[in-house]
Amino acid sequence: MILTTTNNIENFKIVDYLGIVTGAAYNSSYSYKGSKMSFKDMFSTAKYYENYTAGLESLKENAFQKLKENASKLGANAVVGIQLDIEPVANTSTLLVSITGTAVKVK
Structure with missing residues (x-):
């Protein structure tokens, strides 16, 4: 599947607009692969x-x-016109990532 932030795709023709699609994910910004950052690691800038x-x-x-x-x-x-939005959830360490674009058929 072709994903792009532009409204068209070079060398392709959009033959049908199918609608707006989204993808969202949220989790702690201190969590990766199911493991959370330790309290000690929070004070290590590099970590x-x-x-x-x-x-x-x-x-x-x-x-x-x-x-x-x-x-x-x-x-x-394909999905064209993709926009990415990253928002912190108030008073938490959680981030919300939302992606929106227009689903299309291209030839």
Whole structure:
């Protein structure tokens, strides 16, 4: 499946617009592969950013997988106009990753 932030795909023609699709994922920004960062590691700047980055990448990948699944359900072979939004959930260490785009059929 082709995923792009642009509204068209070079060398392809959009033949059908199937609708808006989303993918969302949320989890603690301090959690990666099911393990949480220890209290001690939170004071290690390098370890903190390493785990935070890995956790965020994992969330984004999960959200993209859900976006592709939702587009496939509509019969799409591409998603155009993708927008990514990352929001902290108030008063928690949880991040919400939301991805939105338009499911299309291209030739």
